[in-house]
Amino acid sequence: MTAGAADIGRHVLVLTAAGSFTVEGRRLTDPVDTAGKLGKLILWSVKRGGLQAIPGCGDQTGAARVWVTGAAVDLLVGAPGDRAGDPATHLGQRLAPLVDDGWELRGGTGPAVVLAHGRGPERVVVEVLAEQQPWLAAGDAAVADDAAELGRRLRCWYAALGVLPGHGGAASGALLADHVMAARTGRRGVVVSTPGLLPAWVSPELRIQPAWSATTDQTEYELRRCDELVRLTQQSPALASAGMLTFGHGQTQALESAAALAAARAQKRPFGLWLVDLPAADELDLPATLPLPHPRMAANQRSQAWVTTEDLDGLAKDVRDGGAGLSVEQLEISEAIVWPQKARILEAWATRLRNARESFADDAPLLELVDAAANDYLAALADPDAWADEDSRHHFQPAWAATIAAHIRQRARRAAMRISREHRTWPLYVDGTSMVYGPSAPLESSAPVDLSDSHTRLGRLVVTSRAELTEKTILGMLLAESTAEVYAVLSAALGPSAVGVDQLQDAAVQSPPPRDTPGRQDADDAEPTLVAPEVAGSGAEEVAKSAPDDAEDRDAAAGAPGRRRRGPVGARAKLGGSPAAVLDAGGLWMADGSKHNLPEPITHVGHVAELAYAHRLGYLLTAKYAEPGQIWITEQACRGFGIDVDLVLEKKPKDRDAALRYCTQDIPFVTQAVADGWKLGGGGDGASARLGIWTRIYPSDQQRKGVWVVLIPGMASSGDSPQEVINVPILIDGQGDEGIAVSAPSTVARRLKLLADAQRFPLKINPGVTAIDLMVQSRPQGTTIEEWRNGPLAPSTFDVPFTINDVERDFNWTRTPTAEELQCRFVHAYDRGGSYPAAIAGLELPIGEPVHHPDGSVFEDPARLAQLVRAPGLVTIVVPEPEDWRVPFLLNPAGLQFTSPKPTTTARLERALKLGYRPTIVEAYSWPNHGRVLKGFYERVRDASVVLDSDDPDAQAARNQSKVIRNVGIGLMGSESNLKGKTGYDPMKRLSIIGKASANIAYRLDQIGQATGRWPVAVEKDTVLYLSDDPDPQRAWPGEAKTWGRGFGQYKHEGSALLSDQVEFLDGRQYKGKPALLDPDEWADMLGSLASPADVKRGS
Structure with missing residues (x-):
């Protein structure tokens, strides 16, 4: 038993409709139906020794829990008619009044919320979990309101496993896994802290065994010799495999x-x-x-x-x-x-669960729950949406899930071969972890044939059901024309719960079959019907209109399925799809490289739009909403349609949208479409029909939603300078002395698909629009678009001071090397990957209006100062003098001369305080309402960066496009000229990100310097330069191994040079030597001719 397990009663209270109870079943109070009563109950319980922090590993502790169950959820959260969807999602709103009583309120894991009160030793932290149908009740409605039985199950669970259960099987398995990992921290043993993301093109097989039935001849042969059907199933197969792999x-x-x-x-x-x-x-x-x-x-x-x-x-x-x-x-x-x-990462986790199974051998409900925790967790390893919270992302491990499936599959085949040798019989039906046999009839007075495994280990084959073989069953199996019909016959014979159970268990890890698999097409594999919203126009003004409409919000609120999975589940449509195709003079190019010849000549833009419908283009974001399909038209095709491309290309790319609208006005390619009833977006009432770079085209039937027609020469053309087309790397296929080359049509189509799949959202209109729409789309589950736009992403009305960029800016700094450092031969530059988005991961961002503190002297109180920097804010300070010449000054990144107080964000100030600075505060603005608003956006762009990081040039181009999207999006949030008054506009969010990114760099520089004695000689934005005698930049990196890599927040080689070629730039001013660095490939070519550290010591 885990230490303290027997005393879980000191850490948990149970609330039912009958009142509040200890886990031992002792009633404490009447029913709790208001937030105020809950707050008083918590403080009352704490004073009497209850609701204490739950002991963890080492010095770690977890929040105590108030468990609201059954009908008590209605009392506290509201009757079903007062809310939509899961009541737990509204718990935070109902507890909000406690904030006025001095409580802090924040989101917890899954549907829970966390309440905190007080400071120091008196601080109380409690997790409130509302479950109308508690997972521990195992589907028994009576248990949901039975505090004594729920408390018994909770005590037994904690005693056996050492952790509280979560709000479901997968969550409970994850909590146990985290507990095991936490125990390893600082000791020997593997601690996994990152998700096992795979490149977009890597799709391992996640099914154990698709449904299979024997041929009719084999079935007839097997049935001749038997008088019963037997179903064999592996016992806890996933748990058995997880512990040994x-x-x-x-x-x-x-x-x-x-x-x-x-x-x-x-x-x-x-x-x-x-x-x-x-x-x-x-x-x-x-x-x-x-x-x-x-x-x-x-x-x-x-x-x-x-x-x-x-x-x-x-x-x-x-x-x-x-x-x-x-x-x-x-x-x-x-x-x-x-x-x-x-x-063997899951060995200790599996051992805990196996031991719990033995403890609960005579307790059927708890045994079932232990099995559910193991099965659900291992099944969810391949489901990214099961681990949407940042704190749980490391549980996404599809390669582990595929390995477990392979091990279970091999164990089943080994057993089938053993049965064939020992009993001369073969299976009639195989599905997942189960097999149905017709064993030979035993001799008179003999026991029935036992096909099960003789050992007692988990994973063994056991008989789970038997049925007498009837003529009706024989006839049904012999006449069956498909595996599904065989399944139906066996279900009738063995019972519906006895056959096909593993299909449901495997659903979360099922992967789609290969595209060329022969056979009939099931409903799951059919292309989804794409439903898109009406959008009135085209261009940047459509940011607020182009996301899903209210219909999707209503569906989401009503519990409509909308989670993205890797494979089909039930009859749900698969998310994703083909976002775009590229139309060339020779035909239509698809993302898979195939080319479709045009069945009829294209005479107007409506015919182009029809191609999107014909080829079912579009990108399904939820079960009810898809981004419209896109047809991208090449330069050659544009010329063929009568568009004056030469006139367009006379303009710079930034001016080509206007040029296209001018030269396409009233040309037959457009006017004939209008005459046929097609409508063009973006023009407004009374405007002439014309095309921009991006134009929505709507059919006349009003039944189909509009599609996007995109004119490639408006964005990039061969011969453009790289700098002019820097925002569309997805279109670029290298560059030379004559400028860039535009990629082939098939390449563009593939890249658009790679990008959409990697960030789960397609490119649309421009990087800025894509970014803002992605911020909306990646909102938390259960939050409507209207709530997100009018809340966390509502346009800010706060005016930042015009001097804000004096401090809130990127580093640009150098120093003169010391005499000892000048003995080094090389300069290595290191780039911090995804510096801005990496800062978003745990960053609280402002929501709504700030509170003004005109008298900064109140923050001389250390407690008030600590409270100030924990929340987003803008603080005007008297900038002190730098105290360490070896690193850039966080509060003066560019080394300017200040003669007056300057504003800075609390994200930057917090790190400066930790570095020992204590600036005088003049005034401050603080945002009491805040949250990790861009966490979902961060996760999307981070995942895209990982899965697209390969040597494939198309993946590289898509990765570069995602980088542009995230950088432009963050910059756009502070752009008054482009976004003010629109969704996403908030300069304070952007400034907080910049401040946090700089703070993270400052932390790393100080940490490396204190640990190794090596300090940078220059920093420009997210590039850091160090001196070394080692020509190998990776060996010369002075940071810890975990800080090296291509992930967000890690450092990688950006360039190198001889110190003699760079020393002129290390003069204590801004760094201007980056153009003189050799890029990594050039430096790698020189490495063989450069002296190693050993050579230098020998004087060679």
């Missing part, structure tokens, strides 16, 4: 061709995913009486698939042992994603 963690490595094959051949093969060519099953000596050894394998043709290391091991085994006898050479491995670090 090795999983990868840390930074991945991408390997190609020879390197990938060499890694696969290695004696200690790394954990990874491998792109293989699976041979046709007909070429192999496999039993026709079992499913194929991998779901992606085809009978009569080779098929390409990403497989796990566990798959490689399983496929290599002999057929007798369930394998296919395939060597790595036969699999023709061409690419791999590997994790150099690996460990």
Whole structure:
């Protein structure tokens, strides 16, 4: 038993409709139906030794819990008619009055909220979790209001596992995993803190075994010898596999061709995913009486698939042992994603759960809950939406889920081969972790044939149901024409709960079949019907109009499914899709590289729009809303449609939208579409029909939503200078002396798809519009668009001081090297990846109006000062003199001469205080209402940066486009000329991000300097320069290994030079030497000719 487990009663209260109770079932008060009563109950309980912080690992503690269950949720949150959707989502609103009584209120994990009161040793922190149907009740409505039974289950759970359960099975499994990881912190053992993101093109098989049935001949043969049907199921298969498997963690490595094959051949093969060519099953000596050894394998043709290391091991085994006898050479491995670090990461987690199962062997409800926690958590490893909260993102590990599925699949095949040898029988039906057999009838006076495994370990095959074989069942199976019909017959015989259960358990980790898989098309695989909102026009003014309309909000509020998953679940439409196609003179190019010839000549822009409908273009964001499809038109096609492209290209790219509108006005390509009933957006009432770079085209039938027509030469044309088209890297295919080259149509289509899939949102209109719409789209679940636009993203009316940029700016600083440093030979520049978005991760941003504190002297009180810098704010200070010449001054990044007080953000000031500065505060503005407003936006752009980080030039271009989107979006929030009065305008949000980014850099510089004695010689924005005698920039990096890499907030090599070529720029002024640095590739070419540190010491 975990220390303190028996005394969980000191940490939890249960609220039901009958009142408040201890977990032992002792009634404390009458029902709690107001926020005020709840606040008084919490403080009363604390005074009597209750609701104490829950002990954690080491010095860590967790918040106590008030558990509101059953009908008590209606009392506290409101009757069902007063709210829509899950009552827990409205709990924070109902508890808001407590803020007036001195309570702090913030969001907790999942549906919980956290209340805090007081300071210092008297501080009280309590998590309030509202569950109308508590997970611990296991679906029993009576238990939901039974405080004694809920308390018993809670005590037993905590005693067995050492943590409280969460609001569901996956959440409970995650809490236990975090508890195990926390115990390892500072000790030996792997601590996983980052998600296992995969590149967009890597899709491992996440299904265990798709439904399969024997042929009619085999079925007839098996049924002749039996008189019953038996269903065998693996017992807790995922839990059994998770505890014994090795999983990868840390930074991945991408390997190609020879390197990938060499890694696969290695004696200690790394954990990874491998792109293989699976041979046709007909070429192999496999039993026709079992499913194929991998779901992606085809009978009569080779098929390409990403497989796990566990798959490689399983496929290599002999057929007798369930394998296919395939060597790595036969699999023709061409690419791999590997994790150099690996460990049995879930072993301790699985051991806890196995022990709990033994403890609850005679307690059916709790045994069922333990199994649910294990199964739901492991199934959710591949579901990104299950881990939307930033604190839980590290649980997203699709490669682990695929490995577990492969291990379970191999165990089933091994068992099937054993049964075939021992009992001379083969399965009639296989689905997930279960198999249905017709075992031979036993001899008279003999016991029924037992096909189950004889051992007692988890994962063993056990008989879960039997049924007498009737003529009706035999006839139904022999006449069945599909696997689904076989399933229906077996369901009637064995019971609906006995067959197909694993289909539901596998739903969360199911992956779609390969595009070329033969067979009938199920409803799940059909293209979704795309529904888009009406948008009246085109251009930047549509930012406020182009997001989902109120219909989506109503659906979301009513509980309509809208979560994005990797694979189809039930009959839900798959999110994503094909956002765009590119029209060239020769045809229409799709994202998969295919080209469609045009069936009829295109004479007007309406015909172009019809292509979007014909090819079902659009990008599904939720189950009810899709971004409209896009047709991008090349320069050659524009000329063919009568557009005066030469006139357009005479203008700079920034002026081409106006040029296009001028030269397309009243041309036949446009006027004939209008004559046919098509409508063009963006012109306004009475305006002439014409096209801009982006134009919405609407059909006359009013049944289909408008689509986007995009004219590529308006954005970029071959010969443009790189700087002029810096905002559209997705269109650029290299550059030379004559300017840039525009990418081929198929390339553009593929890049648009890669970008949309990576950030789960397509490019639209321009980077700024895309960014603001993405900020809206990535709002928290349960929040409507109207609530988000009118709340966290409402346009700010606060006017920032005109002197704000004196302090709130990026670093630009150098210093003169010391005599000792001048002995070094090299200068290395390091770039901090995603410096601005990295600052967003945990940053509280302002919402609404600030409170003005005109007298800054009140913040001489340390407690008031600490409270001030914890919230977003703008503080006018007397800037002190810098105290450390070795680093840039955080409160004067450009080294200016100040003669008056200057405003700065609390994000910057907080770090300055930690560095030891105590500036005089003149006045301050503080935002009492704040939150992690851009957390969802940050997660989208971070994920895009990770999954698109590869050597694939198309992925690189899409990654660069995502970088432009995030940078332009952050800048646009502070742009008075472009966004003032519109959704997302808030200069204080942008300034807070800049301040936090600079503070993070200052922290890292100080941390490295204090630890190693090495200090930077120059800093420009997010570029840091250090001197070294080592020509290898990675070895010369003075920071910890975990700070090196290409992730957000990590540092990577940006350029290098000889110190002799840079010393003139290190003069104590602003840094101007970046153009004189050699880029990483140029420097790498020189490394062989440069002296190593050992050579320098020998004087060579």
